[in-house]
Each structure stands twice: as C-alpha cells, then as structure tokens.
Amino acid sequence: xxxxxNENQEELQLIQQKYGFDQPIFIxxxxxxxxxxxxxxxxxxxILMAYPPKIKLYKSNSM
Numbered sequence: 787x788x789x790x791x792n793e794n795q796e797e798l799q800l801i802q803q804k805y806g807f808d809q810p811i812f813i814x815x816x817x818x819x820x821x822x823x824x825x826x827x828x829x830x831x832x833i834l835m836a837y838p839p840k841i842k843l844y845k846s847n848s849m
Contacts, residue, residue, distance in 0.1 A: 802808040806817055 799808070806814055809817075
C-alpha cells in the first residue's frame, strides 16, 4: 500500500478520495474508460492550436 505499515484511517480516506476509490465501482469504471479516451483531456483551444492559420481562416469564412 502507498502508506506503508504505519497507516492511519484519515490518510487512507484521503488517498481513497484522491483516486476515486470511495466512489461506486460503476463510476470508477466510467472514469477509467474516460481516461482511456484520447480526447478526454482535450480542450477546444488545444485542437485549434493544432490547425495551421490558413485552415482556421478558411473554416471561419465558410461558416
């Protein structure tokens, strides 16, 4: 375990909350699937930064 042999209940609860182990197993599974997704942490600004400026201008004029 992460705490070693001198663990106490309060530290154990903090670790369980930090990693989501205190949530129902179904929620833990959904969080796991979300973390596997390549776009789970992607934001619109990150996506827009990947496009060259000409493509951004072209796309904004066509809408």
